[in-house]
Amino acid sequence: MYKIGIDLGGTKIEGILVDEKYNTIHRKRVETHQENGYDSIVKSITSLVNELKAKTNEEISVGICTPGVTNANSGLIKNSNTQCLIGMPLKNDIENVLEHEIIMENDANCFALAESLIGSAKGYDTVFGVIMGTGVGGGIVINGTIHKGRTNIAGEWGHHTLHPNGNECYCGKQGCVETYISGPALEKRWFEITGKKESLQSIVQDLSDEKAKQWKKEFLENFGTGLANVIDILDPDIIILGGGVSNIPFLYDQGKKAVYDKVFSDSIETPILKNSLGDSSGVFGACLLNR
Ligand SMILES: [Zn+2]
Secondary structure, eight states: OEEEEEEEOSSEEEEEEEOTTOOEEEEEEEEOOGGGOHHHHHHHHHHHHHHHHTTOSSOEEEEEEESSEEOTTTOOEESOSSGGGTTOOHHHHHHHHHTSOEEEEEHHHHHHHHHHHHSTTTTOSEEEEEEESSSEEEEEEETTEEOOOTTSOTTOGGGSBSSTTOSBOTTSOBSBTHHHHSHHHHHHHHHHHHSOOOOHHHHTTOOOSHHHHHHHHHHHHHHHHHHHHHHHHHOOSEEEEESGGGGOGGGGTHHHHHHHHHSSOSOOOOOEEEOSSGGGHHHHHHHHTOO
16 A cells, blocks of 8 residues: 655645655645635645545555644644644544545654654654754654553643743743743744844854853753653653754753753663654654554
8 A cells, every 4th residue: 555644834735655665656845825724724735635646546545744733532633833723623624525534643743653663763662752843842652653642642741841930831831841942942042141133053053152151051951851851751762853953963962961960860871863854754754654
């Protein structure tokens, strides 16, 4: 059976058709156009699936990677940064148009699945996949299977509390991990400390002065506490970092040390590695949902 994987993102929808060995047969990107609303997104996804389907005579399966979580009971999307999806029965609506069953999973889980089966975490049993980008999320894969949890929120470490009474979060709580170590949060903190509006990429080019050192110290502290908490509970065999923030090299030495310093163990060697699939983890993770 061939597989179709769709990665629904805030700006782009990407689709891929692969054969049994995950060789790419066809791949295509279209714009999401959130401003045109929910129905237009459903139409873009189903058109893309049909276009990919037409490239083969084989039987196909369809997996879709989405921002946000599908509520286990109601089937409605929640916690999505693509706002027009919230409260909508996306899976149902796509299945009705396609007349084909699909599997849908959130992007952090797809990331963790793809990295654990064909990426940096291949060969490790318990994998914690971290996304640090516009938001902060995570997914847990155990022996090749996504661990969803009773309410489909397992791995959502971006909204556990680092600092009670800390930064306000859109989720309604204060001090969430995401409000400290997402890309926008790090840039905002840089502006507060230095008065300069800069991209994360440019910020990390030179961290030699005192203000920059303070920014980095706080960043490492928050990153360390956040992931140490995860290790204390899950004790994964490996942690894989993804998202734009994962491109910062010092996370893999000084960052790792900051985590180790806070873990409740004097002998820790959990690898913390960069992802190897980059932006492709979404489409491949979506394909891998059907195994
Ligand atoms: Zn939050």
